[in-house]
Amino acid sequence: MAASEQTQLQDMEEEDAGMEEREMESDEEEGMGVENSDHDEDDSSEDEKENEAEIQRLEEQLSINAFDYNCHVDLIKLLKQEGELFRLRKARQKMSELFPLTEEIWLDWLKDEIRVTDEESNREKVYELFERAVKDYICPDIWLEYAQYSIGGMGSPGGIDKVRSIFERAVTAVGLHMTKGQTVWEAYREYENAILSTVQPPPGRIPSREEQELLKAQLERIHTLFRRQLAVPLMDIEATYAEYKEWSEHGVPDTVTQQYKKAVQQMEKCKPFEEALMVAEPPKLAEYQAYLDFEVKEGDPARIQITFERTLAENCLVPDMWAKYTTYLDRQLKIKDLVLSTHERAVRNCPWTMGLWKSYLLALERHGADHQTVSDVFEKALNAGFIQATDYVEIWQAYLDYLRRRVDFSKESSKELEELRGAFARSLDYMKQDVEERFGESGDPSCTIMQIWARIEALHCKNMQKARELWDNIMTKGNAKYANMWLEYCNLERSYGDPIHCRKALHRAVQCTSDYPEHVSEVLLTFERVEGSLEDWDVAVQKTETRLNRLNEQRAKAAEKEANMARQEEERAEQRRKTKADKKAQKKVQKGTQAGEKRKAEQDDYQDEWNEDSAPKRQRGNGDHISEEYMETETGLFGKNAPPGYKAAPAVSKRTALQRQEDDKPELRNDNSSVFISNLGYTLEEPEAKLRLLFETCGPIKQIRLVSSNKGTFKGYGYVQFESPVSVQEALKLDRREVEGRPMFVSPCVDKNKNPDFKVFKYNTSMEKHKIFISGLPFSCTKEQLEEICKGYGTIKDVRLVTYRSGKPKGLAYVEFADETEASQAVLKMDGLDVQGNNISVAISNPPRRNAMDKPGSSRPGSEMMHRQVYGSRGRGRTQLSLLPRSLHKQAAVSKVENGTTAAGTPVTDSAAVTAAGEPKTLSNSDFARMLLNK
Incomplete structure (x- = not known):
């Protein structure tokens, strides 16, 4: 640690200690007790311990995963809060090595370093930090801070020129920034005006010739700055023009006025885009894209560049934007330093994007970077952590292409050729060991890298033996069944090999190919027509016929097996339909029997009451036989035991009911001009009117047919028939439209009896x-x-x-x-x-x-048994509501009866009476009625 830093820290600590003492004395004077002070100290120490524990946790996490961006940010904030200057500096340094820092982090870091740097010898370290900061993003605030800091060192030798150099770089980098560039220009002019005040002679003294030259040169600098700024379209450019008119003794030159007017016109063109950026929410990608399109159309390279930089400052994690920027620089500006620095910034911001690394490698080669630099960038790309296995294949191909272009194949052997072969071998090992272990797949199933290697060996190195070894390896990786792979190998043999090996390859292809064996057979016969003898022809014909006959037999067996499976499936489906129909009929019979028993029980109960109260008196006849007079009514619920005045509804024959259903059945729909709508609410009010209003936008409606239940209530689905089939496509766009809180389903009208495989909703099942x-x-x-x-x-x-x-x-x-x-x-x-x-x-x-096991209607083995065991023979109910009266639930809860009371001490009532053996007695219909009424 530098002596100045130690001294300043000691001064800060002493000052803090003095402040604490003064605060404690003030507290004592105000009458605050010692206990309260001790309590505050305890709280402070507890907070410090918690913060230190959190700092250690974050540092440990970063030791495991150094690329955790949020962890870096949290650690920096916590260390800044604790005032740990040296640990804070170290944390910022580590983060800057891995990621570009945001404008906020850079400004905080720079201000902290400026505060602890007093000696002139340490200013260079701050200058180096500023240089790193301005390379991450083009930020006007950082450039302004850089220039202002440099003004503090203008007293050193060459200090004034250094300040001017930094200001010149600043206006070049951000002077075109329409909203923030003006601050940099004004700071530059203020600095030059301050210099002007130092060279002006005091009043009353005639300046020397040398002083006059200095004064004239300084005035010209300020004039030049005004002219340069007024030629740039910036916000509040009118105020700058007015200031120049007031400052200039001889007025504004006509050339400057013309440039100013052009700048105003350009500003008016850009103003709508700037206003859109002001009101938009971050990250404003759409607004910036529109701005970029406008600037590209205008064609000013400097303005296009600054607009890209402004866009990326707020969208630094958008790979496509970096790709567009680097492509523009590669094809239009082609300035080496600018192009390569931008590529480097792109891969630092989006390291997971393979395309940016690939473009970076090409740019390095295009601008003549040394081989070690290209190799280092490639190694960084391998460690970037791509998200797909195919990305690693592509980056290897880009690097291998670069190495191949370095080789001079006119020489039999060279260092570059050996490096190329070594890279090919390493790439294959990398795909096998690293990529397959990480992704579970090779990423290169067609062995593209090996194919390229084989072609290079055959074409450039004339080494067919190595090429054949590579192709043998390709075929052993599961590619022998594909005709295109064999044909690629045969083309290589015909181009650079010999007919003998080509014939052998075609014979193997006929035996191994399973996707297009006929095509491979035809290629073999064509080859023998051109190259072979009669004996070769006969062998080829025999092999192809044998192979094709065997394949035809296999296909016939497979077709027969498939037909048998389809027939068995149809039989099983028919059996299931029959079983379902039998069960349904059985349930109807059982239901009818139960209903008959219930009606009989009701008749008996009613008969008992009616006989006691209102039945006609019995009259004795001969032989003491009882003759009863009953009212005879039509067959109804009570049969012949109907109460007085009761008249049943006339019976409806089965034929009449069927005829009514046939009359109510809607006419057959026209599938070409109709859509099926479903998933509507049953309680939808005036559904036809609402649907007509909704679908009228699609085209003229011929008819709306809604399906209702036997009671006349809407069942939630129906059909909409249009006058023209063209309207159907517009109607299908209303699928999933919300209608009173439910998504309405709209699908084509397809007769599923004729199209059993038709599925309305087909979602992609591939990646x-x-x-x-x-x-x-x-x-x-x-x-x-x-x-x-x-x-x-x-x-x-x-x-x-x-x-x-x-x-x-x-x-x-x-x-x-x-x-x-x-x-x-x-x-x-x-x-x-x-x-x-x-x-x-x-x-x-x-x-x-x-x-198939997941399809509706299917069940996994054992699932049906499990449901039967847990929920009963009919499985789990849909509502899970008990249909027993509550009185029966109470009775079932009684576990034991002793001396006429339950185990809970509640007397046993009639509704819960039990026999002496502990079993409930049989209850009559009257008992059930009393339980339901009494609850």
């Missing part, structure tokens, strides 16, 4: 690299809120919240981005993010394939 899957969302999260969260990571194409059929959210969502890199960035940055108190999980969308 969607441009789409992410989010789980753990709070149920209150809306589509707009989720889109607002995700748009900071790229361009959003679609957001879909997963809901139940009722419309209630599941806490899941799919977000589709414009490309794969944006989706990858969102996964890295959003996984584990806190959303309204929930930690969400984010991954690339990769829906699992739906197995």
Whole structure:
């Protein structure tokens, strides 16, 4: 530690100690007790211990994963809070080596270093820190701080020139910044005005010739700064022009006025974009993109560059924006230092993006970087942590291409050639050991790298033996069944090998190919027509016929097996339908029997009461036979025992009911001009009117047919028939439209009897690299809120919240981005993010394939038995509500009866009477009625 830093820290500590003593004395004078002071000291020591423990935890976490960005930020904040200057400096240094620091972190760091640096010898360290800061991002505030700090050293030799040099670099870097560039220009002019005051002679004294020259040169500098600033479109440029008019003794030159007017015109063009940026919420990507499109169309390279820099300052984690910027610099400006520094900044901000590393390698080669630099950048790329196995294949290919271009193949052997072969061998080992272990796949199933190596050996090195070894290795990795791989190998043999090896390869291809054996057979026969003898032709014909006959037999057996399986499946389906119909018929019979018994019991009860109160008196006839007079009514609920005045409804024959159903049945729908709507609420008021209002925007409606129950209530689905089939496509766009709190389903009208495989909702079951899957969302999260969260990571194409059929959210969502890199960035940055108190999980969308066991109606082995054992023979009820009266529940809860009371001490009533053996007695219908009424 420097002596000045130690002295300043000691002074700060002594000052703090003095302040604490004065505060304690003041507290004592005000009458505060010692106990309260001790309590504050205890709290302070406890906070210090907690902060120190948290600091140690963060440092330990960074020792495990040094690329935890948020952990670095938290550690820096905590160390700054504790005033740990040297540990804070070390933490900032480590973070800056791995990541570019934000403007806020850089300014805090610079201000801290400036405060502890008094001696002139230590100013160079601060200058070095400023140089690192201005390379991360183009920030006007950092440049302004840099220039102001340099003014403090203008008294040293060459200090004035150093300040001017820094100001010149500042106006070059950020002078075109329309909203913040003006502050840098004004600071530069203020500095030159301060210099002017030092060279002006005192009043009353005639300046010497040398002093006059200095004064004239200084005035010209200020004039030049005014002219340069007025040529740049900046906010409040009118105030600068007015200031120049007032400052200039001879007025404003016409050339300056013309430049000023052009700048004002340019400012007016840019003003709408600047105003849009002012009102937009960060990160303002869409607004910046519109601004960039405008500037690119205008064609001013300096303005395009500053607009890119402003965009990336707020969107530094958007790989596509870095790719656009570096591409523009590569193709338009082509300035080596600017191009390479921008590529370096791009990969530091988005190290997970393979495309940026690949472009960086090409730029290094394009601008003649030395071989060691290119190799070092490639090694960093391998350690960047790509998210796909294929990314490693592509970065290896880019590096191998670079090494191949360095080789002089006119020489039989060279250092570059050996390095190329060594890199090929290392790449294969890397794919096998590192990539496969991490991703579970090679990333290069077609062995592209080995194919390129084989071609280089055959074409440039004339080493067909090595090429054949490589192709043998390719075929052993599961590629022997593909015709295109064999044909690629055969083309290599025909180009650089000999007919003998080519013939052998084609014979092996005929035996091994399983995807296009006919095509390979035709290639072999064509080859023998051109190259072979009669004997070769006969052998080729025999082999191809044998192979194709065997394949045809296998295909026939496979087709027969498939037909048998389909037939068995149809038989099983028919058996299931028959069993289901039998069970349904049996349930109807059982239900009818139970209903008959219930009616009989009701008739008996009613008969007893009616006979006692209002039945006609019995009259004795001959032989003491009792003849009863009953009212005869039509067959009804009570049969012949109907009460007086009761008249049953006339019976409806089965034929009449069927005829009524046939009359009510809607006409067959026109599938080409109709849509099926479902998942509507049963309680929807005036559904036809609401649906007509909703679908009229799609085209003229011919008819709306809603399906109702036997009671006339709406069942939540129906059909909408349009006059033209063109309207159907517009109607399908209303799918999932919310209607009174429920998502309405809209699907094409397809007769499933004719199209049994038709599925309305078909979602992709393969990996969607441009789409992410989010789980753990709070149920209150809306589509707009989720889109607002995700748009900071790229361009959003679609957001879909997963809901139940009722419309209630599941806490899941799919977000589709414009490309794969944006989706990858969102996964890295959003996984584990806190959303309204929930930690969400984010991954690339990769829906699992739906197995047969998971399909509706299927069950896993043992599941049916488990449900029967737990919930009874009919399984678990849908509502889980008990249909027994509460009195019976009370009775079932009685575990023991002793001396007429329950175990709980409650007397036994009639409704819960039990026999002496402990079993409940049989209850009559009257008992049940009393229990229901008494509860």
